[in-house]
Amino acid sequence: MKRAAKIYAILIYVFLYAPIAVLILFSFNSSNSTGVFTGFSLRWYRELLSDSATLTALKNTLILAVSSSLIATVLGTIAAVGMYGMKNKYVSSALSTVTNIPMMNPDIVTGISMMLLFVFVGTMVNASSNLNFWTVLMAHVTFNLPYVYLNVLPKLKQMDKHLPEAALDLGCTPLQSFFKVELPAIMPGIISGLIMAFTLSLDDFVISYFTVGNGFETLPIRIYSMTKKRVTPDMYALSTFIFLAILALLLLSNFVSDRQENKIKRHNKQKERVRK
Numbered sequence: 001m002k003r004a005a006k007i008y009a010i011l012i013y014v015f016l017y018a019p020i021a022v023l024i025l026f027s028f029n030s031s032n033s034t035g036v037f038t039g040f041s042l043r044w045y046r047e048l049l050s051d052s053a054t055l056t057a058l059k060n061t062l063i064l065a066v067s068s069s070l071i072a073t074v075l076g077t078i079a080a081v082g083m084y085g086m087k088n089k090y091v092s093s094a095l096s097t098v099t100n101i102p103m104m105n106p107d108i109v110t111g112i113s114m115m116l117l118f119v120f121v122g123t124m125v126n127a128s129s130n131l132n133f134w135t136v137l138m139a140h141v142t143f144n145l146p147y148v149y150l151n152v153l154p155k156l157k158q159m160d161k162h163l164p165e166a167a168l169d170l171g172c173t174p175l176q177s178f179f180k181v182e183l184p185a186i187m188p189g190i191i192s193g194l195i196m197a198f199t200l201s202l203d204d205f206v207i208s209y210f211t212v213g214n215g216f217e218t219l220p221i222r223i224y225s226m227t228k229k230r231v232t233p234d235m236y237a238l239s240t241f242i243f244l245a246i247l248a249l250l251l252l253s254n255f256v257s258d259r260q261e262n263k264i265k266r267h268n269k270q271k272e273r274v275r276k
Contacts, residue, residue, distance in 0.1 A: 020243060027236035034233070048234040057222035058238065061202060064133070064218060068140035069197035075141070076148025076197075077190055081182070083149075084156040103146040111210035114139045118211060131213030139211040140201045147200065148193035155189030156182075188257040195253045199246055 026034060030041035048054065079099065086092040102110060115131070118138075122130030159182065167177040183190075205220035212218065217225075223235060 023236050024240045024243070026233065027240045029233060029236075032233050044233045044237045047232070048237045051234060053217075054219075054222060054234070054238065057217045057219045060216055061219040064137060064140060064208075065198050065201040068137055068144055068201045069194055071137075072141045072144035072197045073148050073190060073194045076145050076193055077152050077186075079145070080149050080152035080156060080186075081178075084153060099146050099149055101146075102143045103150075107143075107204075107206035108210075110143060111139070111207040114142070114207065115210040129213055131211060133213075133216050136208055136212040136216070136218075139207050140204065143204075143207060144197035144200060147196045148190075151193035151196065152186055152189040155186040159185040188261070191256050192253055195249050198249070202242070202246075 025037065027044055028040050028042070029037050030039040030043060083092055083095060083099075086095075114135075118135045119130045163181050163185065164177045167181045168174070172180060203220070205218075205224065208218050209221060209224070212221065219238075226232070226235070
């Protein structure tokens, strides 16, 4: 039974990652064929570096992903801390439900509703352009918030409730207690939320398509516009770069999380020794 389970798990992983392996392989193909590997070459990486439109779209995507993930991480952490300290369980439960709506809502519904909101507000204030970088930034922050919140809140619940009280007893102000005690304890959740928000923002197409204006093009929109003709293999090279970057971020997140957990375990062992 265990052997069958292992084989099943291996097949699942092969099914998940075989397309990515094929994509990486054909990014080094010397021809533009998507079915025949004719030889190893860096041709499409050179083509990518000379494609100014794609590089501009990549730069726009990175600026948007970094900005939205940082803003969402700050706001999501504040929301999680506020929700954790809330005494009224009914209000806390209602707010948690409302916070999860952007995550559960279909992307097309979120995209269309936010587009209508931005157009309505732009018309009210007589804006020259209703949709621009700032509208897509606000849209990305909106759908990133729940993911940061759901990563930070469990870390708050795992934290020893007496630690902030001990810091206050030792003379810390509430603000000092948060930055010196609570923030280090929930840092793995904050980093996980930041990476998840960055990845989701980097990948998003539907919401960006409805809320972005003329003159600002993200990478998913750029690739979508290319599918009307033909996706060139330099997109394989770009996808390889993005995959490796996301893989590096995940490894960094796991490293930080494991390091923090080991630190907490050592601290708990020291406390037990002191008690004995």
